[in-house]
Structures are given as structure tokens and as C-alpha cells.
Amino acid sequence: MSLKVVIIGGGSSYTPEIIEGFINRYQSFPCTEIVLVDIPAGLEKLKIITALAKRMIKRVKLPIQLSMTLDRRSALKGADFVTTQIRVGGLAAREKDERIPLSHGVIGQETNGAGGIFKAFRTIPILLDIAKDMHELCPNAWLINFTNPAGIVTEALIQHSPHKRVIGVCNIPFNMRNSIAEMLGCTAAEIEIEFVGMNHFVFGKRVWQNGIDRTQEVIKRLIQNGDQYSPANIVSIGWEQTFIESLQLIPNPYHQYYFQTDEVLAKSLQAFKENGTRAEIVQKIEAELFQKYQDQELDHKPVELEKRGGAYYSDAACNLMNSIYNDTGDIQTVNIINQGAIPDLPATAVIEANARISRKGPQPLAIGPLPRSIRGMIQQMKAFEELVVEAAISGNYQVAYQAMIMNPLIPSDQKAKTILDEMLEAHRKDLPQFHLHSFKF
Structure with a gap:
């Protein structure tokens, strides 16, 4: 066969x-x-x-x-x-x-x-x-x-x-399991995390080791050793105790860009000045x-x-x-259609969540309503993603601008326009959909 x-x-x-x-x-x-x-x-x-x-x-x-x-x-x-x-x-x-x-x-x-x-x-x-x-x-x-x-x-x-x-x-959920396993002194196979959210904006809601809830211990250790919790391509600076204790969720390494923007930006600019971009x-x-x-x-x-x-x-x-x-029916973390797993998001939206995997594909496990502390952010990020997709397909400058100002990492309308225009020109050869239009950049 x-x-x-x-x-x-x-x-x-x-x-x-x-x-x-x-x-x-x-x-x-x-x-x-x-x-x-x-x-x-x-x-x-x-x-x-x-x-x-x-x-x-x-x-x-x-x-x-x-x-x-x-x-x-x-x-x-x-x-x-x-x-x-x-x-x-x-x-x-x-x-x-x-x-x-x-x-x-x-x-x-x-x-x-x-x-x-x-x-x-x-x-x-x-x-x-x-x-x-x-x-x-x-x-x-x-x-x-x-x-x-x-x-x-x-x-x-x-x-x-x-x-x-x-x-x-994505390898981030896998990395999170490995990092938590290191914190608890066990293998990644012993760790199960209930994920909620979307790609690069996903949180760990609960953590189990061999079926025993270890969430609070992981939160405590994350406060103590958070600076060891990132893959090679992400600046790691650890987490504030109040932030982790208040949130009662396990952030992923990419969340540093959103919740510690000033600190990450300062480190990134320093690294940029000394060594160039991460791409270099x-x-x-x-x-x-x-x-x-x-x-x-x-x-x-x-x-x-x-x-x-x-x-x-x-x-x-x-x-x-x-x-x-092999039609195993095991549980893995994937990007998949919501199908009501998170009722606060459209049923057709793509989320990153645990799903049961079979020959028919993934079936997301029910998560329930988003925790109030992150509900608004997740909904904003999903709306942002929808705008990015629409702009990528249509080449519509106005929608692209809307996506820029919707993103939390772009701090002002003027910077959004300046960066958008500069990057549209810099990537001109790879963005024919935008340059078919007569928009004035």
C-alpha cells in the first residue's frame, strides 16, 4: 500500500x-x-x-x-x-x-x-x-x-x-509542554495542557501531570523561572508575579510582545543595534x-x-x-475550525485548541466561554486576523490599514500608515495584489 x-x-x-x-x-x-x-x-x-x-x-x-x-x-x-x-x-x-x-x-x-x-x-x-x-x-x-x-x-x-x-x-504548544515538563522534572508525555485562544495568542488554562492538576505549581514556577520559558527566536525576560497570579493562566512566549511591549522593544532595539535583526x-x-x-x-x-x-x-x-x-483518536493541539468549542468566537473561526484526531480529521474539544480576563483581547485578535485575510486576498489598501491599526503592537494611526506604505513598497515584487490598484500610498 x-x-x-x-x-x-x-x-x-x-x-x-x-x-x-x-x-x-x-x-x-x-x-x-x-x-x-x-x-x-x-x-x-x-x-x-x-x-x-x-x-x-x-x-x-x-x-x-x-x-x-x-x-x-x-x-x-x-x-x-x-x-x-x-x-x-x-x-x-x-x-x-x-x-x-x-x-x-x-x-x-x-x-x-x-x-x-x-x-x-x-x-x-x-x-x-x-x-x-x-x-x-x-x-x-x-x-x-x-x-x-x-x-x-x-x-x-x-x-x-x-x-x-x-x-x-505550530511548535509553541509542544514547546510549552516541554518547558513545563522541565519545570516539574518529568517527561513531556506526562503533561497535558488545556489550551484556549489562537495561534501565537494561546493560553494554557489547566495543566495536568499524569492526570493530577498541577496548574498552581506551574504558575508558581513560571514566576520563579519565567526567563527560561522561550524558544530560540523569542526574547525572554520573565513574568511579573502580579501578572501571572492575577491572570491565573499560562501565557505562551509570544505574549511577551503584547504584555511586556516596552521591555521587549527595548531589548529588541538593543539587539538590532548590536547584532542586526533576528533574520540576519x-x-x-x-x-x-x-x-x-x-x-x-x-x-x-x-x-x-x-x-x-x-x-x-x-x-x-x-x-x-x-x-x-492510524485513526488513533488521541488528543493534539492544532489550528482548527472553532465549531462552537469557544462560544465567544464565530463557529467558523479558526482557533488553536486541543482536538481529537481521527481519520476524519480533528474534532475540537469543548472549551467553554473565554475567561473574562482575556475575552476582549482574543476577540480583538480574531477580528484583526479576519482583516489581514481580507486584505491579503483583495489587495485593498484601506482594509490593510484597518488591520494595521487593529493590531496592539502598532501604537498609532500615523505609524500604522508610515510602516504600511514603506513595507508595501519594500515588498512590491511579492505583493502584486496591492499594486494592481490605484491607491495612493
């Missing part, structure tokens, strides 16, 4: 991790064919990754056929699962997403604030094209999207694509990784990959595919 997986963005430095994920799960997820897909600009990296992936498979002597192509439509034929890990405009575009807002004294980050908005503007049209091809060429395949901003991209696909077998995944640091890490990937003796995922902020995402993506394929 064949089992085909297509990885779009196959030339990514992350790909060795997902290949490792398939290798480790081969007994339960017997993948027979993997196709790595990329664009002409990524051909050299795609060749390097393909060669490394083949060495990894050869080392373990598994009957997995692996190939590469620049022909996406050809690759999609007969696919059972498709993963997307693309970066439209590459790291050069990410650098602009970070540098331009920072130059105006505003948070510059690749998935939050103005940077996240523009990443979505560039990405959503491409993902909609991919989903359209899937609907035609592999209508029964599941699209597992890891491309950021994952929640907004998944919202766009669910609402505006004919292909509805779409699930968004990542470019150096990537250059080192690809240099290492070309070593003909290398036949496994190098530990240096963990320096990337998205490290370990393969556990989320591979676990999800494995559970769908």
Missing part, C-alpha cells in the same frame, strides 16, 4: 527534521514516497537537502523513495499528505519585516505585529494556489500547514479555499547549516538545527499525520 507525502518548501533547513520524524515513525506511518518541492530560486538548497535526506534514509535502510522537483502540480498527484513550510521572499523578506518596524520604534517580528501582517500578505495567495491545486489533483489529501503566521494562513485556507482538509500546526542571525545559522548539510558523511539531523526557533515542529506535524493515518 502506497503512502505519499509531499513537502512544499522542501529546500528549507527544517526539512531534515521532518525526514527524521518520518524515519522514527516508519513502523506506524510506513511512508513509501516523499517528494520535496521548491521553486527555481531554491534549487541549490533543494539539491543539498535532497542529498542529505537520501543519506538519512539509506543509513536506516528503509524502503522510502525520495525525490525532488520544481513541478508542484506533478508532485501533488496521488498525494496522501501535503506539508507546507514556505517563506515567500526568503529570509531577505523577513529581514524587511523586522527592520522596517524597528526603524520606526515598533516591534519588528516575523509573525506578530507589522511583520506578521506582511508575511501573511505575501503568503496567503500562494497557499490558496496550492490548496486549489490539491483540490484538483489530490482532493482526499490532508494539507498540514506549518507556514507562519499559521493561524491566519489556516483561517484564509478554511474560509476561502475549496479544499477543506486543512489543519494548521538566522541567515548566518542557515549558512552554517547548509555548509554542514553538504558533508557527504552527514547522514542524520545535526544538533545545530535546534538553534532555529521552529525546531521540533516535526513532532507536531508527524504526530498529526500519524494519528490521521
Whole structure:
């Protein structure tokens, strides 16, 4: 029986991790064919990754056929699962997403604030094209999207694509489980978190260790050791005791941008002045990784990959595919249609929540009303996401501006317009939908 997986963005430095994920799960997820897909600009990296992936498979002597192509439509034929890990405009575009807002004294980050908005503007049209091809060429395949901003991209696909077998995944819930497991001195497998909210704005409502409620202990330890609670790509400064005790929720690392904006901005500006943007640091890490990937003796995922902020995402993506394929009925945290799980949000909105995974896909677990302390913020962020999706598809300048001023990380109407205009021009080649209109920027 064949089992085909297509990885779009196959030339990514992350790909060795997902290949490792398939290798480790081969007994339960017997993948027979993997196709790595990329664009002409990524051909050299795609060749390097393909060669490394083949060495990894050869080392373990598994009957997995692996190939590469620049022909996406050809690759999609007969696919059972498709993963997307693309970066439209590459790291050069990410650098602009970070540098331009920072130059105006505003948070510059690749998935939050103005940077996240523009990443979505560039990405959503491409993902909609991919989903359209899937609907035609592999209508029964599941699209597992890891491309950021994952929640907004998944919202766009669910609402505006004919292909509805779409699930968004993120490594932040996985990182939160790992961090909490370290706090409690146990394994991540022993930890269960009830999540509430949306991608990069999700909170932990309750924490259990082997079925025992440990929420209060985690809150106490988070106050004591909060500065150790972030992945590599997020500035970590810890949490105020009053904030955590009052909220009675477990924030995720990205919440620092929203609740500690001044402190994070000051650290980001200092790092920007001393070392450049995070994108520039990542470019150096990537250059080192690809240099290492070309070593003909290398036949496994190098530990240096963990320096990337998205490290370990393969556990989320591979676990999800494995559970769908085996109809396991286990619970995972995914980006999925609300379906009434949170009654304070539209039933059709995409949320990040725990869901039971089966062959039919994810079914969200009921969460109940949002805690009053975060209800307004979550509703505002969902309205913001809806505006981003509309602007990305329509290219409407006024809607794009509305999205900018709705975002809490953009502090004034004038800065919103200045940054919007500057970034529209900086990303002109990757935003044709906006430049088809005669708006005066």
C-alpha cells in the first residue's frame, strides 16, 4: 500500500527534521514516497537537502523513495499528505519585516505585529494556489500547514479555499509542554495542557501531570523561572508575579510582545543595534547549516538545527499525520475550525485548541466561554486576523490599514500608515495584489 507525502518548501533547513520524524515513525506511518518541492530560486538548497535526506534514509535502510522537483502540480498527484513550510521572499523578506518596524520604534517580528501582517500578505495567495491545486489533483489529501503566521494562513485556507482538509500546526504548544515538563522534572508525555485562544495568542488554562492538576505549581514556577520559558527566536525576560497570579493562566512566549511591549522593544532595539535583526542571525545559522548539510558523511539531523526557533515542529506535524493515518483518536493541539468549542468566537473561526484526531480529521474539544480576563483581547485578535485575510486576498489598501491599526503592537494611526506604505513598497515584487490598484500610498 502506497503512502505519499509531499513537502512544499522542501529546500528549507527544517526539512531534515521532518525526514527524521518520518524515519522514527516508519513502523506506524510506513511512508513509501516523499517528494520535496521548491521553486527555481531554491534549487541549490533543494539539491543539498535532497542529498542529505537520501543519506538519512539509506543509513536506516528503509524502503522510502525520495525525490525532488520544481513541478508542484506533478508532485501533488496521488498525494496522501501535503506539508507546507514556505517563506515567500526568503529570509531577505523577513529581514524587511523586522527592520522596517524597528526603524520606526515598533516591534519588528516575523509573525506578530507589522511583520506578521506582511508575511501573511505575501503568503496567503500562494497557499490558496496550492490548496486549489490539491483540490484538483489530490482532493482526499490532508494539507498540514506549518507556514507562519499559521493561524491566519489556516483561517484564509478554511474560509476561502475549496479544499477543506486543512489543519494548521505550530511548535509553541509542544514547546510549552516541554518547558513545563522541565519545570516539574518529568517527561513531556506526562503533561497535558488545556489550551484556549489562537495561534501565537494561546493560553494554557489547566495543566495536568499524569492526570493530577498541577496548574498552581506551574504558575508558581513560571514566576520563579519565567526567563527560561522561550524558544530560540523569542526574547525572554520573565513574568511579573502580579501578572501571572492575577491572570491565573499560562501565557505562551509570544505574549511577551503584547504584555511586556516596552521591555521587549527595548531589548529588541538593543539587539538590532548590536547584532542586526533576528533574520540576519538566522541567515548566518542557515549558512552554517547548509555548509554542514553538504558533508557527504552527514547522514542524520545535526544538533545545530535546534538553534532555529521552529525546531521540533516535526513532532507536531508527524504526530498529526500519524494519528490521521492510524485513526488513533488521541488528543493534539492544532489550528482548527472553532465549531462552537469557544462560544465567544464565530463557529467558523479558526482557533488553536486541543482536538481529537481521527481519520476524519480533528474534532475540537469543548472549551467553554473565554475567561473574562482575556475575552476582549482574543476577540480583538480574531477580528484583526479576519482583516489581514481580507486584505491579503483583495489587495485593498484601506482594509490593510484597518488591520494595521487593529493590531496592539502598532501604537498609532500615523505609524500604522508610515510602516504600511514603506513595507508595501519594500515588498512590491511579492505583493502584486496591492499594486494592481490605484491607491495612493
